[in-house]
Amino acid sequence: MYSQTLSKPLQDYSRQLREWSASECRPYARQADIDKRRPDNWREILDTAPIPLGRADVPEPDTVPTFEEGHWVSHFAFYENINYGDVWVHPTLGNGGIGHLVVQAMGTPAQIEKWYDDVFVAQRGDTGFALTEPGFGSDTSQVSTTAVQDGDSWVINGTKMYCTGGAFADYVVVFATIDKSNGARGINAFIVPRGTPGFTVAKENEDKLGIRSWTTSELVFTDCAVPLENRLGWSAEGGDAQVGKGQGGALSALAWNRPNMAAMAIGLAQASIDTVTPILRGQRAGFTPQRWAAVELDLEAMNAALERGRRLGYLAQTTVDQGAPSRTLSAASKGYVPETVERVIRHCMQLLGPEGASKELLLEKWYRDCKIIDIFEGSGQVQRIVVGRSLLGRLAG
Amino acid sequence: MMNLVPDEELTEVGDLARSIGAELLAPAARDAERAGAVPDDVWRKLFETGLAVPVPEEHGGGGVPDPMTMLTVVENLAHGDPAIALAAYWNGAGALLLAEHGSTEQHQHLAALATQPERRTAVALHEGFGRGAAELATTVQVDGDHLRLVGTKRAVPFASDAELVLVVATDPDAGALRVVVVPAGAAGVTVVPDSGRLALDAVRAADVDFDVELPASALLGGAEAPADVxxxxxxxxxxxxxxxxxxxxxxxxxxxxxxxxxxxxxxxxxxxxxxxxxxxxxxxxxxxxxxxxxxxxxxxxxxxxxxxxxxxxxxxxxxxxxxxxxxxxxxxxxxxxxxxxxxxxxxxxxxxxxxxxxxxxxxxxxxxxxx
The missing domain is CATH 1.20.140.10 (Butyryl-CoA Dehydrogenase, subunit A, domain 3)
Incomplete structure (x- = not known):
């Protein structure tokens, strides 16, 4: 039956998560931004959560509950509400990386068992995703990192940028070309465990505009040899025709995570609106009636804009949960939300005046954070290409 | 006759400001942000260009640009770096207010401002969201030979550095906008410690609370003929x-x-x-x-x-x-x-x-x- 209302248990979970992240996590947001890392006492902070968070760092790891709406819808709610506190929180849970999603999408059964089920699920390891290079971002066919077969190894050479958590991931999924003359079809994914000789962290963390508490690493691979069976979709004996290959695998792995990034942005924007609303109401006497009316309309319009973004994201994730995922809707969600969120947070600052851009409040931080959400995991332009292709086919580009 | 094309002189000034922005301001942008101040040598060079502190020649300055020239200068300096441009602009704005509307006594400040780059003035204008001058809540009330200035100003440039703070306030009795020249350290001036901002650190802005009593001669233009600003x-x-x-x-x-x-x-x-x-x-x-x-x-x-x-x-x-x-x-x-x-x-x-x-x-x- 058609409904736009979340089930009561998911509503309750969301509310508890939101209240907890705001009261217990947000107070550490400023320092995490300054220090460019999570708070040192992050475990104790997580211990105060009244609901399961999907923690990997405890003897008996828990999971984000899946409600009757399904796994992906539940996670959309999770990402919005945990980020309502601040962006530093969710990567501490051990699911900040996305390399395992590529393993799941492109791996052979044996690879999935070893690197997804065992390292990611059982050991709750951190996984990294290394696709972007200094010379390209959106055009993934330009991978210039190479992998050359040498006896029973693949030898990888190249530089990767913007790898979230890359410096400390248990393994990184590295995209490299085995045949430059074959263009996009020559690109393969390789699992490179931390500590592999030739795998070095060139820069642990970039100096970024926002989301500074996340580690964004530059990785260098110099004659870095991994076993043949670390090539995703292949065993030492050869390819598994049943599994996805090449960059397509990387993109489908990212697709279902995109609405979650939109949810993250919505969390920041809602936090911004909820921060300024009581302050503005307290200053109401300073506004002319005409201007106060404009402020109230703005608050209403900003909340409505976020609600539109929420609906798009929930729809996209519902299609995944129902087994008929739509890459177009996924892209629509991530295309629509971050730019809208930027505008919301910026407007919140403007409504407050100079106080809005002051570090007394977190609006200025969230304005820095949200800009990145419109770029990583497929920029706003790329999402528009994906949506455009649903209308125009390959003409859209 | 309508003419929307800037004349030769305006274009030249704009080009000059743009080249100063590119050669002097832009390379210093990151340093200025890190230090939370315009680097000393950059400030001095900018000062020497004559674009930073508009003071009339009779007071020892290089002259005051007309309003359209000011618009072009600020835009083109900001093309180099907005923080340094605005730091220079707001410092100069204090001198400009004094020059345009100051009393003879207040003009005494100008010679030093025009010749000593380390001198700072501040203009205290903003009060929260953008509002027109008629709606400013900071008030000045004149009682005989004294005045009382009450209000809070936000993001006042050089709040802690300026030797003179020019506070824009409404005079409810006169129904007019006034500027009060407040000397640094006057009793009743409280600079709120600033926790930093999203950007523009070189402007060194902070909020300032005023509850100040001063001689009425502190009105810009003097007690007898307070200026219409x-x-x-x-x-x-x-x-x-x-x-x-x-x-x-x-x-x-x-x-x-x-x-x-x-x-x-x-x-x-x-x-x-x-x-x-x-x-x-x-x-x-x-x-x-x-x-x-x-x-x-x-x-x-x-x-x-x-x-x-x-x-x-x-x-x-x-x-x-x-x-x-x-x-x-x-x-x-x-x-x-x-x-x-x-x-x-x-x-x-x-x-x-x-x-x-x-x-x-x-x-x-x-x-x-x-x-």
Missing amino acids: EVLVQRLRLWAAAAALGTAQRAIEYAAEYATGRIAFGQPIGAFQGVSFPLAEASMRIEAARLELVGAVLALDERPATEHDDLVSLAASYAYGVGTQSTRDAVQTLGGHGFIKDHPVELWYRSAAAMAALDTDPARAPFSARL
């Missing part, structure tokens, strides 16, 4: 808004250059309309916003004072909107390279938003979810 205060808002456009212009030029060299999908990314159109949109809007600021500067002399608040708020709010949108589009053009500090676009993104928070009128820049 309304038009100049409105101009201050317009000139400041020009900095948003200089920043926006620089950001899209930088992004366009990047888009010309960056190859993706077999061609420079600038060949894609998805990349070039937002920059083209920004360019059109910057042009329109600049003309609107010019129009507002002219209208201040042509239209009755009752209309000034509205036309200034409208023009300034639009310019700030263009500034924020253009800089975000510039970051977006660079993609991942846009959000790391290896490129300056992230600095402009922050600066434009920090400027917009100073003087955007909610009634004239409503939130709009793009349709």
